[in-house]
Amino acid sequence: NAGVTQTPKFQVLKTGQSMTLQCAQDMNHEYMSWYRQDPGMGLRLIHYSVGAGITDQGEVPNGYNVSRSTTEDFPLRLLSAAPSQTSVYFCASSTGLPRGETQYFGPGTRLLVL
Amino acid sequence: DQQVKQNSPSLSVQEGRISILNCDYTNSMFDYFLWYKKYPAEGPTFLISISSIKDKNEDGRFTVFLNKSAKHLSLHIVPSQPGDSAVYFCAASDLGSGNTGKLIFGQGTTLQVKP
Numbered sequence: 001n002a003g004v005t006q007t008p009k010f011q012v013l014k015t016g017q018s019m020t021l022q023c024a025q026d027m028n029h030e031y032m033s034w035y036r037q038d039p040g041m042g043l044r045l046i047h048y049s050v051g052a053g054i055t056d057q058g059e060v061p062n063g064y065n066v067s068r069s070t071t072e073d074f075p076l077r078l079l080s081a082a083p084s085q086t087s088v089y090f091c092a093s094s095t096g097l098p099r100g101e102t103q104y105f106g107p108g109t110r111l112l113v114l
Numbered sequence: 115d116q117q118v119k120q121n122s123p124s125l126s127v128q129e130g131r132i133s134i135l136n137c138d139y140t141n142s143m144f145d146y147f148l149w150y151k152k153y154p155a156e157g158p159t160f161l162i163s164i165s166s167i168k169d170k171n172e173d174g175r176f177t178v179f180l181n182k183s184a185k186h187l188s189l190h191i192v193p194s195q196p197g198d199s200a201v202y203f204c205a206a207s208d209l210g211s212g213n214t215g216k217l218i219f220g221q222g223t224t225l226q227v228k229p
Contacts, residue, residue: 004157033216042118042203042219043158058216090157103217105150105157 002026004106006091012112013081021076021109023091029104031094032074033058034066036087037108043090049074081113117141118206120220128228133191135223137204140185144206148217149178149189152201161202162189194227201225 007022025032033048035058045058049068063085065077074093078085088110094103119138127133137147145166150158164171164178164187171178177190191198204220 035219040123040221042120042221043205043217044219045216048216059218092157103160105159107155107157 004091004093004104006089006106006109008109009107010110010112012114013078014114015082017081018077018079019081021078021089021091021111023074023076023106024072025074025091025093025104026072027093027095027104028071029093029095030071031103032068033092033094033103034064034074034076035090035092036060037090038087046076046089078111081111083113085111086113087111115140116221117144118204118218118220120202120204120223122223123221124224124226126226126228127194129196130193133189133194133198133225133227135189135191135202135204135225137187137189137220138185139187139206141206141208141218142185143208144218146207147178147180147187148205148207149176150203150205150219152203152222158203191225194225196227196229199225199227 004025030051034046035043037043044060047066049055055066088108090108091106148163149161151161152158162173162176162178164180180187201222201224203222205217
C-alpha cells in the first residue's frame with residue numbers, strides 16, 4: 001500500500017512549456033484534490049474530484065486542467081507554464097468520511113518555471 | 115481574501131513547555147476544522163480535528179479549542195518535544211463542501227521546539 005504517490009519530485013520548465021504532474025492513490029478513495037503551496041499563502045486548492053469523471057474548480061484553477069478517468073489517477077496539466085506557477089504541488093485523496101481526517105497527501109512535486 | 119488566517123508565521127518554545135498555535139477564520143459557514151503538520155520535503159499529515167458542535171477535542175498531547183463566537187481556534191501541544199518542530203497548518207471546510215475533501219488552509223506557523 002503506497003498511499004498517494006506523485007511524480008516527478010522536481011521539474012524545471014521554461015515559460016510556455018507544457019507538462020503533466022502525475023498523482024496516483026491505491027486506497028480506493030473517491031475524492032482527490034490538487035493544492036499548491038506558496039510562501040506566506042499556505043495551501044490553496046486548485047482542482048478537485050469527487051469521483052471518476054467528475055471534477056470541479058478550487059480557489060486557483062486558472063492555468064491548470066485536470067481529468068479523472070479512473071479512481072486511482074488524477075493528473076494535473078499545465079498547458080503553458082508561467083513563472084507564477086512556480087510552486088510546490090500536493091495531491092491529496094480522501095474517503096470523504098468522516099470529513100477531513102482521512103485526507104492523505106502525497107510527498108509533493110516542486111516545480112520551477114523559468 | 116484569506117478566509118483562514120494564521121497570523122504568527124513562527125513560534126519558538128522550550129522543550130517541555132506548552133506550544134499554542136492560533137488560527138482565525140472569517141467564514142461563518144465553516145463547520146469543521148483541522149490541523150495538519152508538515153515536515154520539510156513531505157506532504158502534510160493530519161493531526162487533529164474538531165467539529166463546530168464541540169469546543170474542545172483532545173488527543174494525547176494535542177488539544178484543539180474552538181471559540182465560534184470569536185471565530186478562533188487554537189492548538190495546544192503539551193509538553194512540547196523537539197520532534198514537534200514542523201509547520202502547522204490550520205484548515206477548514208464548510209457545509210456546502212459536504213464530504214468532498216475541499217479544505218481552505220491558513221498560511222501555516224513554523225514551530226521550533228528547542229531542546
